[in-house]
Amino acid sequence: MTRTRRLCAVAAVAAAVALTGSGCSVIPVSGPYVVDDTGSGDPLSKPFQRMIATAPQPGWGPQDVLKGLQAAMAAYDDDPTVLPQYLTPEALRGWSPDGAVTVLDDAWNWTFDLGDQDGTESVQKISVKAPQIARIEEDDTYVPLAGNWARPFELVKVEGVGYRVRSLPQGIILTKSDVARAYRPTKLYYLSSGTQDRLVVDSVRLRLKPTKTYAQVVLERLLKAPSAALQGAVSTSFPSGTRIESVRSGEDERVVINLSGPIDPLDLSGEHALMAQIRYSLTNNDVAKGRPIEVQVDGEQYSVSQPNVDQGWLDNGVNTDYYIDNGAVHYMTNEGPGGAVAGPAGQPREGYSNFALSKQGDLVAAQTSTGISITPATQEGQWQEVVQGSPQDLTAPSWHRDGSLWTFDRKNGVVLRYEPGSNRPAERVAAPGLKGWDVTRMRIARDGVRVVLTTGENIVHVGALTQAGGLMLSNVRVPTAREPGGLIEDLAWRDDEHVLVLVKSNAGQTLNEIDIGDGDVTEIPLKNRLRRVAALNEHVLAQAEKGKGKGSEILELSQDQSWKTRIESNAEAPLFPLG
Structure with missing residues (x-):
C-alpha cells in the first residue's frame, strides 16, 4: 500500500548558513565549510574562500543531503569526487556537469513531498524554487537573468547508507554567494579585427583555482577564444599553440611569465600587441599593477614591459568637450x-x-x-x-x-x-x-x-x-x-x-x-x-x-x-x- 505524507514546508534558506562554516549548525558532522585559499597575500593572486564539501552521512535527512549536494556542486571544480557520492548509480549515469552554470539567489524555497513507493523505498520529492539571477556560459560569459527557477529533486533512502539523490537537473547549480566566493569579474583584452590599433575589453567571470595564481588563470583564459559577444569581432596576437608554463614574482618586483610555443621574438617587442594584451589583462584586473612584466620563452628572457607606459592601445581620440x-x-x-x-x-x-x-x-x-x-x-x-x-x-x-x-x-x-x-x-x-x-x-x-x-x-x-x-x-x-x-x-x-x-x-x-x-x-x-x-x-x-x-x-x-x-x-x- 502506498502511503503519502505531504509536507508543504516552505523555508527560505540562506546560502551563507547552508553552505559555509556556520552550516555546521544545520548539517551534522563537520561540513560543508570554507577555507581561505593559500593564494591570499600573493600579489599575483586574489584572496578567496574555497568550499570544502563533505560526503553524505547515513543519519542525514533529505534536506541535509540536498544542502550537502549543493555544497558539493560549489566545490565540484576543485574536487569532483564528493558530488557523485550523493547520487544513486542511476542518477550518476544520467547527470552531467557540462553546460552553463545556473546562478540562483541565496534564498531558496523548498517544498517537500514525502512518501513510500510500493512499500519498499522511502522516497522524498523536493521542489526547489528560487529567483534565478544569472547564467555563466561555458565561454565564461555572465548573462544576467530575471525570473523564477523551479526544478524537482528526488531522493531515495538506501538501506544502511541513507538518502541519495535519484533525480536532479543537469548542470552545476550555484548560489549568488558561491559565485561571489569563487569567481571574479575579469577583463580580457583582444585586438580589434577592423583596425588592429585598439584593444577591446571582453568581460567574463573566471573561477579562481587553489592550485594557480589569479594571474595564471587570467593569462590561460586569454589564450582561448573571446566570449560569444566578441566572436568574429576581435583577434589575438598569440599564435596557436602558445602555452603559459608559469607565472611568478621575480627580482625587482617584476612579474615573470614563461611562455612556450611558436612565438616570434619580434612579437614580444615592447610596443607589440601581444605585450599589450598581457599587460592590460593583468594590470586592469589589479594584478601586477605598477610592476614590470618580463616575458620569457622556454625560460629565456625576450622582453620586459615597464609599467605606466601609455602606448595608445585604449585611445579614444580627442579629449575635448x-x-x-x-x-x-x-x-x-x-x-x-x-x-x-x-x-x-x-x-x-x-x-x-x-x-x-x-x-x-x-x-x-x-x-x-x-x-x-x-x-x-x-x-x-x-x-x-x-x-x-x-x-x-x-x-x-x-x-x-x-x-x-x-x-x-x-x-x-x-x-x-x-x-x-x-x-x-x-x-x-x-x-x-x-x-x-x-x-x-x-x-x-x-x-x-x-x-x-x-x-x-x-x-x-x-x-x-x-x-x-x-x-x-x-x-x-x-x-x-x-x-x-x-x-x-x-x-x-x-x-x-x-x-x-x-x-x-x-x-x-x-x-x-x-x-x-x-x-x-x-x-x-x-x-x-x-x-x-x-x-x-x-x-x-x-x-x-x-x-x-x-x-x-x-x-x-x-x-x-x-x-x-x-x-x-x-x-x-x-x-x-x-x-
Whole structure:
C-alpha cells in the first residue's frame, strides 16, 4: 500500500548558513565549510574562500543531503569526487556537469513531498524554487537573468547508507554567494579585427583555482577564444599553440611569465600587441599593477614591459568637450564656454541637429530634414549631404574610429556606412539579426567594435561589428535583465564597458548606467530635467532645462554624484568625439 505524507514546508534558506562554516549548525558532522585559499597575500593572486564539501552521512535527512549536494556542486571544480557520492548509480549515469552554470539567489524555497513507493523505498520529492539571477556560459560569459527557477529533486533512502539523490537537473547549480566566493569579474583584452590599433575589453567571470595564481588563470583564459559577444569581432596576437608554463614574482618586483610555443621574438617587442594584451589583462584586473612584466620563452628572457607606459592601445581620440549654441558647434574650456569650431560647422544654422564628431574632431556630421551631411572643421569646409532620408527614416549619425560614418535606415531596415573621400554612396552593412526590428538609435563605441542600439521605446541591445566573411553587425543581445521602465530619451557610451541611458517614466526621469559585461544597472541621481547626455570615461555632461522659458544649460557630473553647472546659457546637446 502506498502511503503519502505531504509536507508543504516552505523555508527560505540562506546560502551563507547552508553552505559555509556556520552550516555546521544545520548539517551534522563537520561540513560543508570554507577555507581561505593559500593564494591570499600573493600579489599575483586574489584572496578567496574555497568550499570544502563533505560526503553524505547515513543519519542525514533529505534536506541535509540536498544542502550537502549543493555544497558539493560549489566545490565540484576543485574536487569532483564528493558530488557523485550523493547520487544513486542511476542518477550518476544520467547527470552531467557540462553546460552553463545556473546562478540562483541565496534564498531558496523548498517544498517537500514525502512518501513510500510500493512499500519498499522511502522516497522524498523536493521542489526547489528560487529567483534565478544569472547564467555563466561555458565561454565564461555572465548573462544576467530575471525570473523564477523551479526544478524537482528526488531522493531515495538506501538501506544502511541513507538518502541519495535519484533525480536532479543537469548542470552545476550555484548560489549568488558561491559565485561571489569563487569567481571574479575579469577583463580580457583582444585586438580589434577592423583596425588592429585598439584593444577591446571582453568581460567574463573566471573561477579562481587553489592550485594557480589569479594571474595564471587570467593569462590561460586569454589564450582561448573571446566570449560569444566578441566572436568574429576581435583577434589575438598569440599564435596557436602558445602555452603559459608559469607565472611568478621575480627580482625587482617584476612579474615573470614563461611562455612556450611558436612565438616570434619580434612579437614580444615592447610596443607589440601581444605585450599589450598581457599587460592590460593583468594590470586592469589589479594584478601586477605598477610592476614590470618580463616575458620569457622556454625560460629565456625576450622582453620586459615597464609599467605606466601609455602606448595608445585604449585611445579614444580627442579629449575635448563640445556643445551646440544656436546650431553651431562650440568647444569648452576649463573656465566654461570656448569658441566655435572652424568652418561652417561653427556658424549658426537652423535645421541642423544631432551633431557628431569624428575621432580627431576634424569632421562634423549633422542631421537635416533631408538627410545626413558632413563638413570638415576647417575654414574651407562645406556641408555635403552624404546620406538621404528624413529624420524619421534615419537614426542620428555616429562616427567609427576608422573615419567612417554610420546610421540605420529605418525605412529600408538596413545599416548604412559612408566613407568620406571615397566618392561612393553609403554602403549597406549586413545585419541579419536586425531584420524586422524597429531600430530607433544606433551608436558605435569608441573601441570600434561594439554597437549599442535601441528598439521601440525602451529596449537596449548591444552588438558587435564582425569581420569574418565580410563586415557585419551581429552578436546582438540584451545586456541586462532589468527593464528600463519607461521611454528612452537618449543614450551614450561612457566607456568600453558602460552605456548611459536616459529614461522617462510616470515616476519621473532616471539616468541609468548599464554595465554591458555583467548587466548591473546603477542609477545616477538627478535633480534637473535632462534632455541629452554625453560621456567620455569619468567625464559626464548633460543638457538640462533651467525652467519654463529660461532655456537650457550644460551640467557636469561630479565625483560625489552631484551636478554642477558648466555653461549657464545658450548651450545645448553636449558631445564628445566618437561614442
